[in-house]
Amino acid sequence: MPVNDTYTDVLIIGGGVVxxxxxxxxxxxxxxxxxxxxxxxxxxxxxxxxxxVMHAGFNYKPGSLRAKVDVRGNALMDxxxxxxxxxxxxxxxxxxxxxxxxxxxxxxxxxxxxxNGVPGLEIIPPQTMQKLxxxxxxxxxxxxxxxxxxxxYALTIALxxxxxxxxxxxxLGREVTEIRRPAAPGESFEVTTVSAEDGRKxxxxxxxxxxxxxxxxxxxxxxxxxxxxxxxxxxxxYYVLDKRLDGSLSTLVYQAPKPNAPGLGxxxxxxxxxxxxxGPSAEYIDGREDHACTADVMAALRKEGHxxxxxxxxxxxxxxxxxxxxxxxxxxxxxxxxxxxEDRKDxxxxxNLVGIESPGLTSAPAIAEMVRDMxxxxxxxxxxxxxxxxxxRSPFFFSELPPDVRADMIAENPNYGEIICRCEQITKxxxxxxxxxxxxxxxxxxxxxxxxxxxxxxxxxxCLPRITRILRDEFGWxxxxxxxxxxxxxxxxxxxxxxxxxxxx
Amino acid sequence: MTLAIRRLKACVAVIGGGPAGLxxxxxxxxxxxxxxxxxxxxxxxxxxxxQCIHDGFxxxxxxxxxxxxxxxxxxxxxxxxxxxxxxxxxxxxSLAPASEGGLEILASSRAGLVAIDANAVILAMGCRERPRGxxxxxxxxxxxxxxxxxxxxxxxxxxxxxxxxxxxxxxGDIGLIMARRMTLEGASVESVFEILPYSSxxxxxxxxxxxxxxxxxxxxxxxxxxxxxxxxxxxxVAQVGADRSPVPETERYVPCDTLLLSVGLIPENELSRxxxxxxxxxxxxxxxxxxxxxxxxxxxxxxxxxHVHDLVDWVSVEAAQAGAFAAAYAAGSAPEAGIPxxxxxxxxxxxPQRVSGARDCTISLRVGAxxxxxxxxxxxxxxxxxxxxxxxxxxxxxxxxxxxIRVDLKAADFAGASGLEVCVE
Ligand SMILES: Cc1cc2nc3c(=O)[nH]c(=O)nc-3n(C[C@H](O)[C@H](O)[C@H](O)COP(=O)(O)OP(=O)(O)OC[C@H]3O[C@@H](n4cnc5c(N)ncnc54)[C@H](O)[C@@H]3O)c2cc1C
Ligand SMILES: Cc1cc2nc3c(=O)[nH]c(=O)nc-3n(C[C@H](O)[C@H](O)[C@H](O)COP(=O)(O)OP(=O)(O)OC[C@H]3O[C@@H](n4cnc5c(N)ncnc54)[C@H](O)[C@@H]3O)c2cc1C
Numbered sequence: 001m002p003v004n005d006t007y008t009d010v011l012i013i014g015g016g017v018v019x020x021x022x023x024x025x026x027x028x029x030x031x032x033x034x035x036x037x038x039x040x041x042x043x044x045x046x047x048x049x050x051x052x053v054m055h056a057g058f059n060y061k062p063g064s065l066r067a068k069v070d071v072r073g074n075a076l077m078d079x080x081x082x083x084x085x086x087x088x089x090x091x092x093x094x095x096x097x098x099x100x101x102x103x104x105x106x107x108x109x110x111x112x113x114x115x116n117g118v119p120g121l122e123i124i125p126p127q128t129m130q131k132l133x134x135x136x137x138x139x140x141x142x143x144x145x146x147x148x149x150x151x152x153y154a155l156t157i158a159l160x161x162x163x164x165x166x167x168x169x170x171x172l173g174r175e176v177t178e179i180r181r182p183a184a185p186g187e188s189f190e191v192t193t194v195s196a197e198d199g200r201k202x203x204x205x206x207x208x209x210x211x212x213x214x215x216x217x218x219x220x221x222x223x224x225x226x227x228x229x230x231x232x233x234x235x236x237x238y239y240v241l242d243k244r245l246d247g248s249l250s251t252l253v254y255q256a257p258k259p260n261a262p263g264l265g266x267x268x269x270x271x272x273x274x275x276x277x278x279g280p281s282a283e284y285i286d287g288r289e290d291h292a293c294t295a296d297v298m299a300a301l302r303k304e305g306h307x308x309x310x311x312x313x314x315x316x317x318x319x320x321x322x323x324x325x326x327x328x329x330x331x332x333x334x335x336x337x338x339x340x341x342e343d344r345k346d347x348x349x350x351x352n353l354v355g356i357e358s359p360g361l362t363s364a365p366a367i368a369e370m371v372r373d374m375x376x377x378x379x380x381x382x383x384x385x386x387x388x389x390x391x392x393r394s395p396f397f398f399s400e401l402p403p404d405v406r407a408d409m410i411a412e413n414p415n416y417g418e419i420i421c422r423c424e425q426i427t428k429x430x431x432x433x434x435x436x437x438x439x440x441x442x443x444x445x446x447x448x449x450x451x452x453x454x455x456x457x458x459x460x461x462x463c464l465p466r467i468t469r470i471l472r473d474e475f476g477w478x479x480x481x482x483x484x485x486x487x488x489x490x491x492x493x494x495x496x497x498x499x500x501x502x503x504x505x
Numbered sequence: 506m507t508l509a510i511r512r513l514k515a516c517v518a519v520i521g522g523g524p525a526g527l528x529x530x531x532x533x534x535x536x537x538x539x540x541x542x543x544x545x546x547x548x549x550x551x552x553x554x555x556q557c558i559h560d561g562f563x564x565x566x567x568x569x570x571x572x573x574x575x576x577x578x579x580x581x582x583x584x585x586x587x588x589x590x591x592x593x594x595x596x597x598x599s600l601a602p603a604s605e606g607g608l609e610i611l612a613s614s615r616a617g618l619v620a621i622d623a624n625a626v627i628l629a630m631g632c633r634e635r636p637r638g639x640x641x642x643x644x645x646x647x648x649x650x651x652x653x654x655x656x657x658x659x660x661x662x663x664x665x666x667x668x669x670x671x672x673x674x675x676x677g678d679i680g681l682i683m684a685r686r687m688t689l690e691g692a693s694v695e696s697v698f699e700i701l702p703y704s705s706x707x708x709x710x711x712x713x714x715x716x717x718x719x720x721x722x723x724x725x726x727x728x729x730x731x732x733x734x735x736x737x738x739x740x741x742v743a744q745v746g747a748d749r750s751p752v753p754e755t756e757r758y759v760p761c762d763t764l765l766l767s768v769g770l771i772p773e774n775e776l777s778r779x780x781x782x783x784x785x786x787x788x789x790x791x792x793x794x795x796x797x798x799x800x801x802x803x804x805x806x807x808x809x810x811x812h813v814h815d816l817v818d819w820v821s822v823e824a825a826q827a828g829a830f831a832a833a834y835a836a837g838s839a840p841e842a843g844i845p846x847x848x849x850x851x852x853x854x855x856x857p858q859r860v861s862g863a864r865d866c867t868i869s870l871r872v873g874a875x876x877x878x879x880x881x882x883x884x885x886x887x888x889x890x891x892x893x894x895x896x897x898x899x900x901x902x903x904x905x906x907x908x909x910i911r912v913d914l915k916a917a918d919f920a921g922a923s924g925l926e927v928c929v930e
Binding site for chain 2: 468
C-alpha cells in the first residue's frame, strides 16, 4: 500500500479535550500543527463521557500539577467559552458535611483550596446552604462559587474547529501505530498512522510529538520507547434524566469525599442544556473501550437517584452512558496520582501527558499553555497576527432565542422554520450546519453532539428517519454511508427495493 | 410580538392531523363550526397511519379491511370536501391560555412563525415510542437497536433496510407487524421476547404476524444485555420470575444484528403539560370529562394523545365526539359539573374520568391482566349514606389488557349517582 508523507512542526496524538486545546493554543503561533485522532470525530473518548463540571480546585494537594492546572483552567473558562460561543453556568458547588466526622475534611479542603488560590471559598451553615439549594441537608458545607458546568463535547468540538479555522490540520479516523524517534538531533519523528476507513497508512514527520492519547497514553509512550507508565481503566456509569426535572438543581451538591475513593462519588449534576445526569460509579475494568453499562450499577444509580430526587419517576430515565478514567493507580492502591505533563529529556521533542483523569476537562486550557511552553523550548513560537480566537457562533440553540428573533431568522432562511428533532426543537438548518462541520466528521453521533438531535426524550425515534431523509435527498448519502460512531457501526443494511432507491411515498 | 409573526384566528383549532385530528375537525365542522383550523407537523395528513401499509383498519367504521393510508384517505377526503383550513408542515411549539381568554398557539413552519388565537383547542398529537433508555437495558450501545415504529417508518416510507437478523423485544402491535414486515423483506426474524406472561399485542396480530411465519414468541422473557461495540452482535435473554427480574440460570445468547423495541407508547403530552392540563398518571393522557374536555377550559383531547388505542376505529369515534363538543363549547356552551369515574378491582384505567350525568356516555377501559368468563361491572362506589348500586353488568368471554373495552351507559341508569366505579367480577 502506498504511504503518504505529511510534514508538520508539531504532531498531536489524540483529539480529546486536551489534544484539541493544545492544537488551538498552538494555532496562535506560526508553526505547522497537525492532530491525529483514531476515531471518526474528536471527543469520542473520555472527553464526551464525564460530568462536565469545571472543578474549583480545592480537592488537590497544594503544589501539585492538578491543583495548578485546574485553578488556572477554571479561571480561563469564561473567556474561552465567550470566544468559542459556548454556554458556561457558574452554578457553584456545596460540599456537604453530613456528620461531625466530615467537618475536619471540610476544613482541610478549605485550607487546601485557599492555598491553591481557589476564589471565594466559604464554610457555610445549613440556612445559607438551603438558600443556595432548596432541601439540602447537612451540618455545614464548603461553598465554592467558581465551580461551573459546561458541555464537554461542545467544548472539545469548538476547540478543534477553532484550531482548524486558524490553520491547524485535524485528521480524523487515523490511528497512530508506530513512532520512530529522530535518528539524530535536529531530525524528525516519524509517526505512522492507519486509516480506520480504508486501512491506508500515512506517515507524519514532526519535530515535536505531543502524546495526549488519554486512556492509550501508556501505549503511545511505549511506541516511543517509554515504559514508565501504565493506565488502569476505571469506568464511571451515568443515567441521563428527562428535561422535565430541569430547574430542580440550582447548584452542585457533593458529599464530603472519603479517603482514597477513586472518584468524587455519585451525585446529580445538571447539564447546561437542561438535563440532569446521575453518576458516576467507579469500577476498575479490563477494557479501555468497554463503555457498557451494567445491570447492578444501573440499579444502584436508579436507587441513588430516587434518594437524591424523590420526585424522580421511572419514565424520567432516558439514557445511559459511561466514561473511563485513565488511572495510574491499580485498584489495590486506589486514589489518584498527579498528572504527568513532561518534556521528556530522554526522548527530546516528546511532550508527554499521562494520567489526565479528573479534572482534565477543567484543566485542558491550562495544560495547553504548559505544553505550548514546552514546545517553545524546541521550536521558536512567533505569534501570528491573524489568529482569530472567536468561533463567531452563538452559544444558543435556535429554540432558545426569543420568538421575534426566530421569526426574523426564518424569514431569511426557511430551514430555521422546519423542526427535525421534536423533543429538543432542533431545526433543519442546525442539522445541516452540523453535517457541514468544518472537521468533516460524518457520523450520527457527530450530528448529535453538534445539533443535539436524538438527545431528547424520544432518543431519535422521531428524527432519525428525518435526518436520514435530509442526508439522502440533499447530500446524496447511500444507506451504507450512515454510521452511528465508527466504521464498525453501520446503521442500515441497504435499500428495501433496489430499483427505487429513493422516496417511496 | 413583531410583525414577522403571522397572526391567525380560529374558532376550533385542532393540533395533529392523524385520524383523531381529522375526525375531530370534520365533526366540529358538521356541528356547525365554520372556522376550524387543523395544524399538522408532517408534510401530509394521516398521522401514523401513513406508515401502516398493512391492512386491518376500518373493520368497525367502514366494514372493510383497509390499509392505514386507505383509512386515512377516507377521512382526508371528508376533511377536504368540507374545505376545512389546514396548515401542513407546521409544528405547534407552544400552547397556553391567552390573557384575554381563549387559547394561544405558537407554531413554526418554513413560512415563518404563526400565532393562532382559538376559542377551543383539540389536542390530537398522538403518541411516541418508549426508547431503550426508558427500560434500562444493560450492555453496549451499538447501532442496530431501533424502536419498532421508527423502523417501520424507515422501511415503509424511506426504503431503508435496517438489518438482516432481527430480534424483537416486546410484543406490542407495532413489534408484531414489524416481525412480519421484516420477514417479507427477506430478513430473518429470530424471536420475539415479552417480559409479561401474556402478549401485549392483539391476538389476531399474534396469529397473522408470528404464527403464520413460524416466528417464536417467548413469554416471561426479556433481554438482559446488549452486545456489540460497533453494530449489534447479539442479545442475552433470560426468563423472568414472578417479580419480573431475570433468572440468571436461564440466560442464553441470541446472535442478531438488529433489535426492535416494541415496549410501549407514550402519549405526546408536552403541549398539554405546557398549558396546565392535568395528566392521569396511568394513561399518561389528560384527565377528561364526557365531552372530552380537559382540566383547562376549552382544551379537548382525543385519540392516542388521550390514551393509547389499539383500534383506529375507536380513535375516530372518540375524536368525532370531541370535535362536536369542542364546537359546542366554542359556540358558548358551559362546562358541566362532573361525577367522578374510577377504576376498581381488575381495571387499570377508565376514561373519561368524569361524566356529567346529563347525557348517555361510553366508558373506555383496560383491564390489568387477561381473564376468561368474567363481567365488567359499573356500579356506584357505595358509602355510609349511599348503598352500592349496580348500574351495568356486561358478561365477557375473554378480557385482555391489549384490547380496549367500551361500555355504553344510559344517562337515566346512573342519574343521581355521586360517583361510578368500574371493576372486573
Ligand atoms: C466518569 C468521569 C467523570 C469525569 N468528570 C469530570 C469533570 O466533571 N470535570 C473535569 O474536569 N474532568 C472530569 N473527568 C476527566 C476528564 O473527562 C478527562 O480528564 C478528559 O476528558 C481527558 O481528556 P483527554 O483529551 O486527555 O482524553 P480523551 O478524551 O480520552 O482523548 C484521548 C483521545 O486520543 C485518542 N487516541 C488514543 N490512542 C490513539 C492513537 N493511537 N492514535 C490516535 N488517537 C488516539 C482517543 O481516541 C481519544 O479521542 C471525568 C472523567 C470521567 C471518566
Ligand atoms: C404500527 C401501528 C400499527 C397499527 N395497526 C393498527 C391496525 O392494524 N388496525 C387499527 O385499527 N389500528 C392500528 N393502529 C392504531 C392506530 O393507527 C392509531 O391508534 C391511530 O393512528 C391514532 O391516531 P391519532 O390521530 O391519535 O394519532 P397519530 O396517527 O399518531 O396522529 C397524530 C398526528 O399529530 C401530529 N402532531 C403531533 N404533535 C404535533 C405538533 N406539535 N404540531 C403539529 N402536529 C403534531 C403528528 O404528526 C401526527 O400526524 C396501529 C398503530 C400503529 C402505530
